[in-house]
Amino acid sequence: MKNFFVKSHGLGNDYIILNQSEIDFDLTEKAIQRICDVHYGIGSDGILLKVPSLKANFGVRILNPDGSEAEKSGNGLRIFAKYLHDYKIAKPPVFTIETAGGLVQAEVTEEINGKAQSVKVDMGNAIFNSPEIPVNCQNPECIDETLHLEYKDYKVSCVSVGNPHCVILTDKLDEKEVKTFGPQIETNPMFPNRINVQFAKVLSPTEVEVMIWERGAGWTLASGSSSCAVASVLVKKGLAQPNLTVKMPGGNLKIEIDRSWYIRMTGAVREIANGTLSNELLEDIQ
Numbered sequence: 712m713k714n715f716f717v718k719s720h721g722l723g724n725d726y727i728i729l730n731q732s733e734i735d736f737d738l739t740e741k742a743i744q745r746i747c748d749v750h751y752g753i754g755s756d757g758i759l760l761k762v763p764s765l766k767a768n769f770g771v772r773i774l775n776p777d778g779s780e781a782e783k784s785g786n787g788l789r790i791f792a793k794y795l796h797d798y799k800i801a802k803p804p805v806f807t808i809e810t811a812g813g814l815v816q817a818e819v820t821e822e823i824n825g826k827a828q829s830v831k832v833d834m835g836n837a838i839f840n841s842p843e844i845p846v847n848c849q850n851p852e853c854i855d856e857t858l859h860l861e862y863k864d865y866k867v868s869c870v871s872v873g874n875p876h877c878v879i880l881t882d883k884l885d886e887k888e889v890k891t892f893g894p895q896i897e898t899n900p901m902f903p904n905r906i907n908v909q910f911a912k913v914l915s916p917t918e919v920e921v922m923i924w925e926r927g928a929g930w931t932l933a934s935g936s937s938s939c940a941v942a943s944v945l946v947k948k949g950l951a952q953p954n955l956t957v958k959m960p961g962g963n964l965k966i967e968i969d970r971s972w973y974i975r976m977t978g979a980v981r982e983i984a985n986g987t988l989s990n991e992l993l994e995d996i997q
C-alpha cells in the first residue's frame with residue numbers, strides 16, 4: 712500500500728519502517744528529518760527502509776533522524792525482523808537481512824498470536840582494529856586510550872559491530888554528563904565517521920548498566936549495537952562473562968559473545984502503530 716508505515720520500538724528505541732517499493736517520494740535528508748520530527752512528523756529514532764537484496768532474504772537501510780545512514784542497528788534489526796514476521800513477508804523462524812554493515816541472521820524467539828515479542832539477531836563480529844572502526848589512534852587497537860575534550864579527558868575503548876562505538880567505563884552514570892559530553896565525543900576528529908558513545912557501569916561479571924548517546928540520533932533509551940559494543944569491550948578487558956545482560960533506561964538486552972567475537976543479541980520488540988503517511992507531511996519540502 713502506497714506510503715504505508717509501521718512504527719515499532721525495541722526497549723523504547725523507536726523506528727519507522729517504510730518499503731522503498733511503496734513510497735512515492737524521495738527519501739532525502741530533509742524528508743528523513745521531517746518524518747522523524749516529533750512535532751512536524753511521526754517522531755522516531757530513525758527509519759528502516761526495506762530494500763531489495765541479492766545476498767540475503769531481505770535488505771534494509773538504516774537512517775538516523777539527522778538524515779545520516781548507519782551501517783547497523785540492533786534494535787532496528789529486531790524491529791525489522793518483527794515486521795517481516797508479523798506481516799507474513801518472511802517465513803519464520805530464521806531469515807537473513809543485508810545491511811550496509813554486513814549480513815545478519817534474525818530469529819523470532821517468542822510470539823503471541825502471530826506477533827513476534829522477542830527476536831534474536833546474530834550481529835556479526837566485534838572488530839577492534841583501529842582503521843576498521845574507524846578511529847584515529849596510533850595503536851592497532853584503541854583500548855584505554857585518552858580522548859582530550861575541551862574541558863575534560865576520557866579513557867575510551869573503541870569497537871565496531873558494523874557501526875562505530877566509543878565505550879567509557881564509569882562508576883557513576885549521569886544523564887547530564889552523557890548529554891553534555893556525548894555530542895562532543897560523537898563529533899571529535901578522532902572519529903572520521905563520527906561515533907556512537909556509551910557510558911557503562913559494571914554491576915557484576917554478568918550485568919552492566921549503560922547510558923547512550925547515539926551518532927545521528929542523540930540520547931536514546933536503548934541501543935542494540937551499543938549493547939553489543941559495550942559487552943565486547945568488557946569481555947576484551949576481562950571485566951565480564953561472554954554471556955551478559957545490558958541494562959539501559961528502556962530495558963535489558965541479552966548479549967552472547969563467542970570465541971571469535973561473534974555476537975548474538977536477544978530482546979523484546981513491540982509495534983506501536985501502522986498507517987499511511989499523509990500527502991501533506993512532505994509537501995513543503997519535496
Ligand SMILES: N[C@H](CCC[C@H](N)C(=O)O)C(=O)O
Nearest residue numbers: 781784785786874934935936
Ligand atoms: N545511530 C546509530 C544506528 C542505530 C543504532 C541503535 N539504534 C541500535 O539499536 O543499534 C549509528 O549511527 O550507528
